[in-house]
Amino acid sequence: MKLQRNGRSKALAIGAMALVSSLSLAACGSDNNTNTASGGSNGSSAAAAAINCGKAGTLLGAGSTAQAPAIDVWKTNFGSSCSGTTVNYSGGGSGAGVQQFNQGKVAFAGSDFALKPADVDASKAVCTGGKAIDLPMVAGLVSLVYNVEGVDNLVLDGPTAAKVFDSQITKWNDPAIAALNPGAKLPDAEIQTFHRSDDSGTTFNLTSYFAKTSGGAWSAEPSKAWKGKGGQSANGSAGVSAQIKQVKNSIGYAELSYAQTNNLKSAKIATGAAQPVEATAANAANTIASSTVSGTDGDLALSLDYGTKADNAYPIVLVTYEIACDKGNKAETLDTLKSFLTYTISDGAQKSIGDKGYVPMPAAIGDKVKAAVGTLA
Template sequence: MTVKLRLGAVLASGALVLLTACGTDDNSGLPGAVDFSVEGLRCGPGGTLLASGSSAQANAMEVWVNTYQANCEDSQINYKPTGSGAGVQEFLQGTTAFAGSDSLLTESEIDESRGVCRDGGRAMHLPMVAGPIAVAYNLPGVDDLVLDATTLARIFDSDIRRWNDPAIAELNPDADLPAIPITPFHRSDGSGTTDNFTSYLHASAPDAWPYEPDKAWRGKGGQSADGSSGLVGMVQQNEGAISYFELSYAHQNEIDTVAIDTGASEPVRATVENSSNAIAQADIVGEEGDLALELDYATREEGVYPIVLVTYEIACDRGNDPATLGLTRAFLAYTAGEDGQRALREIDYAPISDDIIQRVRDRIDAMD
């Protein structure tokens, strides 16, 4: 069935069932021209599906939920973007069919999942959506800025304090860098975005960034704001500011972003294509069919953007609740399918690479 709907029409009709909530990686605001048309979408059994977790994937979930429901009228999918930690806890408590998480489950959380997944099942990671984390800045007169990992680490650790610092000037010989203070902004709340950004700094510049990656900020100095939207506001309002947030925020708010000197022949920009290239290089490190990924944050490959966030759907490999198994499997099959992955490019997310997403599809088909 083909249903031609756009975001405004769906909102007006009340068909939107993505439940908004406060989360660690709030991401909101879709372009008005998002089209929910899909031809031949395979619907599962009707009913209601509850899920929660990562709010970094909220825009993707909004498109996926509305597309699925527009084509499968007997189904209602409620996804609450409460943040990765809260979503995982709700899944482990058995109150949701699956969870979205920007970080891998711990061993203890996987062990705990055996009490929720029946018949000897356990939680598995299904990488479903990726997104470039842009480094955004407010520097009038400088609309093309290159930085490397060491310089970024020193900036965010308050070691480099002015924009005309020799380390920045060396990377930008043609730029007219002003002698104004740098104001780095980081997340005040625990965040998967912070976890991934600091993973990049620690892997690529361990001497300049000795702190272990964490959802909580570990660097010295700087200022903070709540959520990605809070960081956007701080960058917009403060000349000399620099911060990090999902690429969609930078594009929606027309904020300049940094090109990263990774050691490749050309600096790499934060784009969907360059982020997809990073996912293609990832190694699958999960065991027993689990699809947890390990990213190469220190890559020097051409056209590979190194600061990428992957969101996993966390579900039981077997022993799912029989009452929701069919709908869970059908909805996740759509999100991992060609139509679901194609929709990501239109809203600044990066689809999962072909070889990995095919394994995701196989794991979804095998869910019982």
């Protein structure tokens, strides 16, 4: 059993290294409107890529706050290369983004969870002759961020974390937490939990992990709306992160990019692997590389392995989708939409967000996205 686990771990590690090392600058297309972006808001020349700008104008998007830092980098690169073109993206959460898309208010939406059948049906009213599809664009992880004085290397597992966020465990020195953290100076203090107040794909991914790994401790179905008992709420990942930074003995959840920006500590996860797994982009890449496409009829929704026990595979991963019409996009924004999405899935654009805590999309999935974007009409 140990040999099999180690072998799988090595295979995953090699795959992740190959995934990262294979990234190179790539052209998003070329014609008379092609320009070159040189660097982005992260100051990295790795963001440079040839961009087919399409028609000048304003492209509107909304939704996931998990992908907002990535979109900030991309829209700056795209806009600086394409004179007269502006990409405006407002957060508000995945639920709000999908709602605005289905109301025809934005050209694309960002969502941390795949569209539900009801959402697809509703999209047909704005996607004339077509429907909305999921295009996986931003990969990352959900970090369990905490602020506990004197605790620098907190370890949690699925059952314990689920009980903490459901108010079944209320003290930091609870025996279940102590058993996972031998030698740690856990305070005899009340746990202050924070969750998202808005409908959120980040919440959906976290609760999907709980549903898979908590052994029944988390009784609710995975949901974009928070279903746990107790705790305090905050709007968006930025709001949760700000609360964790300010409130002692607190714990919440946010994407790694927000944990890094706010200098927050992230818990390691005991998955059944040889060692608890750190919340790093490289460890998330091991899990995301094993994902498969579960969508049908042109939809590229992914199936993620929240219950992975492979060494160096962080389990609480997420993929943010760009939601767009496969047919029936507005004529005045179609060219710009295709150009922008073609750029964002390019190797150069994916590499440009690496230092924001994101994971480059695996090449096998990225190729499918590139092909799908090319057929949008």
